[in-house]
Amino acid sequence: MDEQLATTSAYRPTVLLVDDEESILNSLRRLLRAQPYDVVLAGSGAQALDIMAAQPIDLIISDARMPVMDGATLLAEAHRLYPNTSRILLTGYADLALIIKAINEGQIHRYVSKPWNDEDMLLTVRQSLAHQYSERERLRLEQLTREQNDQLKALNATLEKRVESRTGELQQTADMLDLAYDELKHSYVTSTEVFSLLANLRLPKEKQTNRALIELIRVYCRDRAIDESSVRDLSMAAALYNVGKLSWTDAMMMAPSDLLHSTERELYRAYPTQSESLLMTLEPMKDAARIIRHHQERWDGNGHPDHLKGEAIPFGSRLLKLAVDFIELQRGLILERHMNSDEALLYIRKYAGRLYDPDMVEDFVQACAAFLSDVTLGDPNVKVLTTRELADGMVLARNLNADNGMLLLNAGKVLTLPLVDKLIAFEAMEGAKYSVFIKEPDEVALPS
Incomplete structure (x- = not known):
């Protein structure tokens, strides 16, 4: 896969479906x-x-039983001619010999029994394509390393003939190695972000979190001059923090965590360790995996999985929890009600010292204000009041919504005493408690 395809989510993999039964082909085509x-x-x-001779194929899914050439023979030939193409065997028969032939000669990645489960089939296809992408990226980097090694060998062969420029040549070699290593590290970050985009396809757009998390964490790190290595680990952690949720049902993935019960809550508590275990085998991902493992720990020690407390929680995990909760509160993934950005930050302030590192909260609020234009909480002229603290002439800094999402008052509205009384009465009727964002007037210079 060339560099352009490796760094963009616009690339569309090609899947070849092979079966002598047209109904099976049509079913698979509809599914995909x-x-x-x-x-x-x-x-x-x-x-x-x-077809494979005429165009690149990323994944081939073949039926096992076909006349003339069975699926195992086809996949073996595909492996011989196109080893980088992923291969899946589809069988409706308990034919152990045919499956063994496909595994040994075709080196298939998976075999799926007919009739298949649609969700399992889609997950198998996604995993096979993700594996194929990672393998191609590894081969590309190996080729790059070989080419650079050849360049270094050629350089070393002529170094003795250029004694006067030896120091400059050695510096050039070191620079080339640094560039190669930087590209390798950058490639891992890019790969994690591409994979997170694929994983997000299971969720509707309004429930997706990873892209916003990555950008928010980078804003926080940029404004606080955090070192490049830590930013890279945090970016990968933000991209893959929820990879352990991929085995959940769609309904559970979209449900607020506060409403989960019994078995579902146990699965929720296990997802950080599940995410870590999926990533620990990748050497460049180990630090990111550790951040992910502890991002649901709580400052007071009542989190999971290890009940770490205070500064025993890694800094990256404390930051990731702030960012995850800020975004997920707005997506309705923690509480049933979708909060706006300021309400989410009020929630974080409220639980500073219990859920969050109290020394990080205000810096995080400022980062959110730089990240999102609709955050007013970072403005020193904005105050958050209860309805009973409101007074005549105050001006709303942002829209006021009821708990059910209904717009009550627009930003910029000047409050009157009758309007305040109506708000208090409506709040009591709904059994709610509103946080009202008020913009204090700028000081007006008095004439001398």
Whole structure:
């Protein structure tokens, strides 16, 4: 995969479906229609090989039982000719010999029994394409390393002939190695972000969190001059903090965590360690995996999985929790009600010293104000009052919404005493407690 494709989510993998039964092909095509893939169909092994010779194929899914050329033979030939293409065997028969042949000769990645479960099939396809992408990226980096090693060998062969410029040549070599290593590290960050975009396809747009998390954490780190290595680990942690949720049902993934019960709550508590275990085998991901493991710890020690307390929680995990909760509160993934950005920050301020590091909260509020234009809480001229603290002539700094989302008053509204009384009465009727953002007037210079 070239560099452009490796750094953008616009790339559409091509999936080849092979079966001699048209109904099976149509079923698979309908299943994959809404996915970000290009789908190609073949009715026989020979036709599939012709298609693979004419265009690149990222994943081939073949039926096991086909006339002339069975699926195992086709996948073995595909492995011989196109080893970088992922391979899945689809079988409706308990034919152990055929499956063993496909594994040994075709080196298939998975086999799926018919009839298949649609969600399991979609997950299998996503995992196979993700594996294929990672493998291609590894091969690209290995090729890059080999080319740079060849350049270094050529350079070393001529160094003795250029004694006068030896120091300059050595510096050039060191710079080349630094660039290669920087590209390798950057590639891992890019790969995690691309994978997080694929994982997010399970959620509707309004529930997706990872992209906003990455950008918010980078704003926080930029304004506080945090070192590049830590920013890289935090970015990867933000991209993959919820990868352990991929085994959940869609309904559970979209439900507020506060409403989960019994078995679901146990799954929720386990997702940080599940995410960590999926990433620990990748050496460059180990620090990011540790950040993810502890991002649901609480400052007072009542979090999970290890009940760490205070500064025993890694700094990156404390920051990731602030960012995750800020974004998820607005997405309705923690409480049933969707908060606006200022309400989410009030919630974080309220629980400073219990859930969050109290020394980080105000810096985080300022980062959010720099990240989002609708955050008013960082403005020193904005105060948050209860309805009973409101007075005649005060001006709203932002829209006031009821708990059900209904707009009550627009930002910029000048309050009157009758209007304040109505708000208090409506609040009591709803059993709610509103936080009202008031903009204090700028000082007016008096004439001398």
